[in-house]
Amino acid sequence: MHTTTNKKPLLARIRRIAGQVAAIxxxxxxxxxxxxxLHQVAAVRGAVLGLMDELIExxxxxxxxxxxxxxxxxxxxxxxxxDAIRRYGK
Amino acid sequence: MHTTTNKKPLLARIRRIAGQVAAIxxxxxxxxxxxxxLHQVAAVRGAVLGLMDELIExxxxxxxxxxxxxxxxxxxxxxxxxDAIRRYGK
Amino acid sequence: MHTTTNKKPLLARIRRIAGQVAAIxxxxxxxxxxxxxLHQVAAVRGAVLGLMDELIExxxxxxxxxxxxxxxxxxxxxxxxxDAIRRYGK
Amino acid sequence: MHTTTNKKPLLARIRRIAGQVAAIxxxxxxxxxxxxxLHQVAAVRGAVLGLMDELIExxxxxxxxxxxxxxxxxxxxxxxxxDAIRRYGK
Numbered sequence: 115m116h117t118t119t120n121k122k123p124l125l126a127r128i129r130r131i132a133g134q135v136a137a138i139x140x141x142x143x144x145x146x147x148x149x150x151x152l153h154q155v156a157a158v159r160g161a162v163l164g165l166m167d168e169l170i171e172x173x174x175x176x177x178x179x180x181x182x183x184x185x186x187x188x189x190x191x192x193x194x195x196x197d198a199i200r201r202y203g204k
Numbered sequence: 205m206h207t208t209t210n211k212k213p214l215l216a217r218i219r220r221i222a223g224q225v226a227a228i229x230x231x232x233x234x235x236x237x238x239x240x241x242l243h244q245v246a247a248v249r250g251a252v253l254g255l256m257d258e259l260i261e262x263x264x265x266x267x268x269x270x271x272x273x274x275x276x277x278x279x280x281x282x283x284x285x286x287d288a289i290r291r292y293g294k
Numbered sequence: 295m296h297t298t299t300n301k302k303p304l305l306a307r308i309r310r311i312a313g314q315v316a317a318i319x320x321x322x323x324x325x326x327x328x329x330x331x332l333h334q335v336a337a338v339r340g341a342v343l344g345l346m347d348e349l350i351e352x353x354x355x356x357x358x359x360x361x362x363x364x365x366x367x368x369x370x371x372x373x374x375x376x377d378a379i380r381r382y383g384k
Numbered sequence: 385m386h387t388t389t390n391k392k393p394l395l396a397r398i399r400r401i402a403g404q405v406a407a408i409x410x411x412x413x414x415x416x417x418x419x420x421x422l423h424q425v426a427a428v429r430g431a432v433l434g435l436m437d438e439l440i441e442x443x444x445x446x447x448x449x450x451x452x453x454x455x456x457x458x459x460x461x462x463x464x465x466x467d468a469i470r471r472y473g474k
Contacts (some may be wrong), residue, residue: 192269
């Protein structure tokens with residue numbers, strides 16, 4: 115599974131996002147300037163989009179496009195992918 | 205090809221969007237209230253997202269997930285799909 | 295009103311989008327390769343986002359931030375803006 | 385400042401997001417099914433968008449639309465807001 119084969123880089127990515135979120139929490143606690151908080155949240159959104167891209171691509175290549183998958187598994191994985199993409203585009 | 209098999213509904217969809225865009229042009233020419241124009245443009249964005257969803261799904265099911273496609277074609281179609289998804293999510 | 299003062303560039307922008315939409319209609323009629331259509335639609339989405347940015351900024355500067363507006367008008371314009379931004383971010 | 389007056393609900397919101405991010409980290413560590421991770425990340429994106437909406441609205445009402453602000457402060461706050469909105473819509 116792509117989230118297992120890419121476990122290390124995915125974990126590094128989610129931990130960076132966790133660090134960004136913790137920084138926002140601290141900025142709010144310290145009553146930092148709101149424009150700073152706005153930018154920090156926009157940056158987290160960008161990081162989450164990047165992680166979403168990576169997961170969608172992993173799912174597409176591993177569970178839909180990879181040679182040797184049986185038809186039923188391919189179709190089920192395509193359904194899951196469309197679910198995520200619809201939520202993602204909105 | 206999915207854009208051929210679904211030609212009629214896709215053409216109906218893009219013509220609706222063309223109609224929405226023409227309505228915005230008219231609203232600007234008639235100097236309609238800017239809040240009206242803002243909403244019309246947000247509605248076109250929603251319609252374009254809906255069309256994008258349909259095309260991504262068609263591409264995924266027809267060129268990546270469909271049984272009987274050779275591996276090279278499947279991989280090339282997955283590349284094309286990721287290209288569109290990355291532009292789409294941003 | 296900003297959509298009147300900027301009428302010419304806004305009309306040029308919406309007419310470019312109308313042209314892009316017409317090109318998609320033609321590509322579908324001519325049964326062009328679906329990857330081409332996907333990219334054309336992603337490009338229209340980008341153009342619509344650009345137009346949305348311009349209208350939101352015009353509304354913000356003209357009806358909310360401009361000196362000399364009475365408080366009630368400012369608040370009503372801020373309500374309209376948030377309406378559009380919520381639809382826009384989703 | 386709106387991030388101070390709304391400190392408690394904003395902190396509650398960011399802590400919920402921190403909890404969601406921690407759950408993704410755990411799912412990756414436990415090698416959970418990738419479709420589960422995909423959905424968790426899509427949910428975090430939605431939560432971040434919601435927080436972004438709230439911050440944009442707070443900034444708009446507190447620093448741009450509120451009665452009694454001097455013109456220069458209003459204009460500077462409008463600049464900051466457009467910066468965040470442009471990043472947000474992309």
